[in-house]
Amino acid sequence: MTGTPPDGRLSGVARNTQALGAVGLGEGTVRRIGRTWVTAFYVALRNLKMYPLENAVVQKGLEDLTKLSAELIDGDGECEFRLAGEFLFLNATRMKLDLDNYTSFSFLLNRCRDAGVGQIRFVDRPTVRDWTVLLSFLINPQGKTAGERFELLNTRLNETNVGVFDLAPPPESDDNPEDEGEAKERAKRTYQQSVTTTKEVLNSVRMGQSPNVKKIKRVVQGIVDQILTDETSLVGLTTIRDYDDYTFTHCVNVSIFSIALGRRLGLTRLQLYDLGFTALFHDIGKSRVPIDIIQKPDALAEEEWRLVMAHPWLGVLALFQLREQSEFPYRSMMVAYQHHMKRDLTGYPRSLRIAEMTFYSKIVAVADAFDAATSRRVYTTVPLSPAQVLQEMRDNPRRGMDPVVVKAFVALLGIYPVGTLVVLDSFELAIVHAVNPIPEMLSRPIVRIISDDLGNIEHPGRLFDLAEKDEAGTFKKSIIKTADPERYGIKVGDYFV
Numbered sequence: 001m002t003g004t005p006p007d008g009r010l011s012g013v014a015r016n017t018q019a020l021g022a023v024g025l026g027e028g029t030v031r032r033i034g035r036t037w038v039t040a041f042y043v044a045l046r047n048l049k050m051y052p053l054e055n056a057v058v059q060k061g062l063e064d065l066t067k068l069s070a071e072l073i074d075g076d077g078e079c080e081f082r083l084a085g086e087f088l089f090l091n092a093t094r095m096k097l098d099l100d101n102y103t104s105f106s107f108l109l110n111r112c113r114d115a116g117v118g119q120i121r122f123v124d125r126p127t128v129r130d131w132t133v134l135l136s137f138l139i140n141p142q143g144k145t146a147g148e149r150f151e152l153l154n155t156r157l158n159e160t161n162v163g164v165f166d167l168a169p170p171p172e173s174d175d176n177p178e179d180e181g182e183a184k185e186r187a188k189r190t191y192q193q194s195v196t197t198t199k200e201v202l203n204s205v206r207m208g209q210s211p212n213v214k215k216i217k218r219v220v221q222g223i224v225d226q227i228l229t230d231e232t233s234l235v236g237l238t239t240i241r242d243y244d245d246y247t248f249t250h251c252v253n254v255s256i257f258s259i260a261l262g263r264r265l266g267l268t269r270l271q272l273y274d275l276g277f278t279a280l281f282h283d284i285g286k287s288r289v290p291i292d293i294i295q296k297p298d299a300l301a302e303e304e305w306r307l308v309m310a311h312p313w314l315g316v317l318a319l320f321q322l323r324e325q326s327e328f329p330y331r332s333m334m335v336a337y338q339h340h341m342k343r344d345l346t347g348y349p350r351s352l353r354i355a356e357m358t359f360y361s362k363i364v365a366v367a368d369a370f371d372a373a374t375s376r377r378v379y380t381t382v383p384l385s386p387a388q389v390l391q392e393m394r395d396n397p398r399r400g401m402d403p404v405v406v407k408a409f410v411a412l413l414g415i416y417p418v419g420t421l422v423v424l425d426s427f428e429l430a431i432v433h434a435v436n437p438i439p440e441m442l443s444r445p446i447v448r449i450i451s452d453d454l455g456n457i458e459h460p461g462r463l464f465d466l467a468e469k470d471e472a473g474t475f476k477k478s479i480i481k482t483a484d485p486e487r488y489g490i491k492v493g494d495y496f497v
C-alpha cells in the first residue's frame with residue numbers, strides 16, 4: 001500500500017497517520033488505527049493509575065492519546081467509542097480481539113463499565129486536559145452504582161468545563177448496576193444450576209435415555225452470559241472442586257474455562273455457546289463406563305484403564321443419541337474424541353498421524369488437563385498446585401498442549417492461577433483472587449489476604465492488589481511461594497462462595 005513505510009519500526013501513530021485519507025476511513029484502516037488508539041487509551045489509563053500526573057511517562061501517554069484521537073477525527077470526521085457486551089466498537093467498526101491486545105481491551109472494558117460508561121463520542125478534538133479529567137475519573141470512579149458513577153462523571157465534566165465528550169451509559173441489557181455481593185450470588189446460582197443439570201443429563205445418558213438438549217443449551221447460555229459480564233466470580237467458583245460431585249463439577253469447570261479461553265481468543269457469542277456445549281459434553285463417554293470404575297479410589301487395573309481410555313470414542317457414540325434433538329453435534333463429537341490427544345501421539349485414542357486437532361479440541365484439552373490435574377479425585381491423592389500445573393503445561397512439551405491456547409490460559413489465570421494459596425513476604429497467607437489486568441503484572445495478582453502475619457486464619461479476609469507500590473516505588477507485598485491449602489486446613493473454595 002502506498003504511503004506505508006516498508007518496515008514496522010515507526011511508531012504506530014506515525015505509520016497509521018500516513019495511511020489516513022482526508023475523507024472517510026475504510027473499515028480496515030479504522031481497525032488498524034483503532035488498535036493503536038485502544039492501546040494508547042489503555043497505556044494512558046494505566047500510567048495514570050500507577051504514577052503521579054506530573055510524571056513524564058503519564059504526560060507522554062496523554063499526549064499520544066490526544067494526538068491519535070485528533071487524527072481519527074480528522075480522518076473520519078468523527079470519533080465514537082462504544083462498548084457492546086464484550087466488544088469494543090470504534091466508529092461502528094468492531095475491534096478485533098487477539099492475543100496481543102486483549103489485556104488492554106479487557107482493562108478498558110472494565111474501567112468504562114465500572115464507571116457506568118458505555119459510549120464516548122468526541123464532538124471536537126479533546127485536549128490533554130480533557131483527557132486528564134476523563135481518565136482520572138475512570139481510574140477512580142466515585143459513587144456506589146454504575147448509574148450513580150455515570151451521573152457523577154457528567155457532573156465532574158461540567159464543573160471542569162470539559163464539553164468535548166458526549167457520554168452515554170451502556171445499553172439496557174449491558175447495564176449492570178449491582179454490587180459485588182449480588183454478582184457473586186448470581187455466579188453461584190449459575191454454577192449450581194449448571195452442576196445440577198449436568199448431573200441430570202449425564203445420569204440420563206447413563207441410563208440409556210435421551211437427555212434434554214434444550215435444557216443443557218440454556219445452561220451453557222447462562223455460563224456464557226455470566227462470563228461476558230463478570231468472569232472473575234465464575235472462574236473463582238471452579239476452585240470449589242467438590243469431591244462428591246467431581247464428575248459433574250469437572251464438566252462445568254471445563255466448560256467455564258473453555259468459554260473464558262474462547263472469549264480471549266476472539267470467538268463470537270454464538271461460537272462461545274457452541275464451544276461451551278462441546279466442553280460440557282467432552283467426557284460424556286464416561287457415562288458408558290461402569291460407575292465403580294469411574295469412582296474407584298485405588299489405582300486402576302490394566303483392563304479398567306482400557307475401559308476408561310475408551311471414553312473418547314464412547315463419547316462419540318453417546319453423542320449420536322443427541323442428533324435428533326439438535327443440529328448434528330459434529331463439533332462435540334470431535335472434542336469428545338480428541339480431548340486426550342497430544343501433538344506427539346502419546347495421548348489417546350492413538351492416531352497414526354500427528355494429530356490435527358480442531359480449534360475447540362485444543363481449547364478443551366487445555367481446560368480439561370488443568371482442571372483434572374488440580375482436582376482432588378478419588379484416584380489421585382495429592383493434587384498439584386494450580387501454579388505447578390500451569391507451569392508444566394507451558395514448559396513441558398510432552399504435555400502436548402497447544403502453546404497459543406496455553407498462553408491465553410496463563411493470561412486468563414496469571415502465573416499464579418485463581419485459587420492458588422500463596423505466602424507473602426509479610427508472612428501473611430493469601431488466596432489468588434483474580435489475574436492482574438496489567439499485562440506486565442501477571443505474577444502480581446489480586447489476592448485475598450486470609451491470615452495475619454502469625455498465620456491466624458481470617459474469614460472472609462481482604463482483597464489486595466500485589467501491583468500496589470509504596471511511595472518509594474517498591475511493591476508493598478510480594479509472593480514468596482505457593483503453599484498447600486491442606487497443610488493449613490484451608491478450603492480454598494470457601495473464599496469464593
Ligand SMILES: [Fe+2]
Pocket residue numbers: 282283311339340
Ligand atoms: Fe476425558
Ligand SMILES: [Fe+2]
Pocket residue numbers: 250254282283368372
Ligand atoms: Fe475431562
